Amino acid sequence: MTLKIENLTGGYFGNTVLKDVSFTVESGELVGLIGLNGAGKSTTIQEIIGLLSPYQGQILLDDLTIGQNSEAYRKKIGFIPEQPSLYEELTLREHIEVTALAYDIEVETAMARAEKLLKTFRLSDKLDWFPANFSKGMKQKVMIICAFLTEPSLYIIDEPFLGLDPLAINDLIDLMLEMKKTGASILMSTHILSTAERFCDKFVVLHEGKVIADGDLTALRAKFNLPNASLDEIYVALTKESWQAHD
Ligand SMILES: Nc1ncnc2c1ncn2[C@@H]1O[C@H](COP(=O)(O)OP(=O)(O)OP(=O)(O)O)[C@@H](O)[C@H]1O
Numbered sequence: 001m002t003l004k005i006e007n008l009t010g011g012y013f014g015n016t017v018l019k020d021v022s023f024t025v026e027s028g029e030l031v032g033l034i035g036l037n038g039a040g041k042s043t044t045i046q047e048i049i050g051l052l053s054p055y056q057g058q059i060l061l062d063d064l065t066i067g068q069n070s071e072a073y074r075k076k077i078g079f080i081p082e083q084p085s086l087y088e089e090l091t092l093r094e095h096i097e098v099t100a101l102a103y104d105i106e107v108e109t110a111m112a113r114a115e116k117l118l119k120t121f122r123l124s125d126k127l128d129w130f131p132a133n134f135s136k137g138m139k140q141k142v143m144i145i146c147a148f149l150t151e152p153s154l155y156i157i158d159e160p161f162l163g164l165d166p167l168a169i170n171d172l173i174d175l176m177l178e179m180k181k182t183g184a185s186i187l188m189s190t191h192i193l194s195t196a197e198r199f200c201d202k203f204v205v206l207h208e209g210k211v212i213a214d215g216d217l218t219a220l221r222a223k224f225n226l227p228n229a230s231l232d233e234i235y236v237a238l239t240k241e242s243w244q245a246h247d
Pocket residue numbers: 012013015017035036037038039040041042043044
């Protein structure tokens with residue numbers, strides 16, 4: 001599946017945050033969306049998942065826009081938000097069942113898929129627990145399990161590493177790499193640049209609502225004439241005024 005963002009201008013009522021944003025996430029690609037606080041990463045994600053509507057431009061999943069068929073569009077996406085949001089009155093098992101219903105997956109199939117994920121994230125014995133009894137990291141794991149069991153063609157993952165322990169971060173990365181191999185596209189926003197540098201195929205650098213760089217590490221190093229620089233070093237250089245001189 002290809003996610004194509006074309007000349008997207010958008011944001012909130014009275015606050016146009018994104019200005020002419022364009023980038024692509026190809027099938028089998030893991031793309032890191034990076035930028036300073038307030039750069040527009042979460043706003044971009046909200047536009048993609050349909051919580052905001054573009055003022056101009058369009059977002060295509062293959063050839064489909066949300067306006068053409070919102071249900072089909074949404075079912076292609078698995079979204080893991082930065083802040084876990086669970087139903088306080090539903091158990092972990094019921095969260096899996098509700099996810100299955102929302103995505104038209106047989107409950108048995110969903111439970112079978114969830115089994116492996118529950119084991120990976122060490123939650124197999126907590127199926128009858130309510131969110132009130134989970135730690136923040138455990139809640140985050142429930143969100144991850146529910147997103148992955150739908151096996152979407154596009155994963156949108158907002159700041160996945162906050163609140164997860166190092167073991168869970170590794171498990172999540174392994175899962176992302178596995179899904180990538182099956183052809184899924186993944187867009188991940190993160191401030192953890194050392195991890196992004198190791199695992200992302202490509203980076204989209206947002207600054208003040210605009211894409212200021214887009215490409216793999218080799219392309220970014222070449223474009224900004226910073227041979228051997230880490231993503232972190234490139235990023236710091238890019239966000240200083242002087243980057244404009246290179247463009
Ligand atoms: N609900 C809202 N209404 C109006 N403006 C908003 C709203 N949410 C965010 N903004 C503004 O949009 C801009 C981009 O915010 P956004 O949350 O997309 O940044 P971000 O790159 O995700 O930042 P962070 O790294 O801090 O999560 C900021 O200037 C912010 O003040």
